[in-house]
Amino acid sequence: MTMHTILQPAGWAQPKGYANGVAAEGKLVFVGGQIGWDRQNRFETDDLVGQVRQTLQNVVDVLAEAGAKPAHVASMTWYLTDKKDYLGNLESIGRVYREVMGRHFPAMAVVQVTALVEDRAKVEIQAMAVVPN
DSSP states (O other), X not given: OOOOEEEOOTTOOOOSSSBSEEEOOSEEEEXXXXXXXXXXXXXXXXXXXXXXXXXXXXHHHHHHHTTOOGGGEEEEEEEESOHHHHHHTHHXXXXXXXXHHOSOXXXXXXXXXXXXXXXXXXXXXXXXXXXXX
């Protein structure tokens, strides 16, 4: 069963690691901004890649509460405090992403922000999933 339809306008370059758009029908699941701390609100690392791993796992844990899986994610927004750190670690971030989320690449936006509410947080990820009826 298809979870969603990827929207790829004719003639556009194929995106790497994300989709330009996604169409889906079903139960909507909204995941509020997650950061790289554990279940007890403790940071185990100040490393961006480590925080990305924990943040994505937190997203997956919230999805599970609604019976959703990573493959149901239709959209993600990533907020980063350091664009250069992100760009310098793309390969490792991609590997961590695939380990936690699989080879599912939803519509995504990545934005650099001046700060996040939690001072030690280097990334915050918000997600929207659609679970098929």
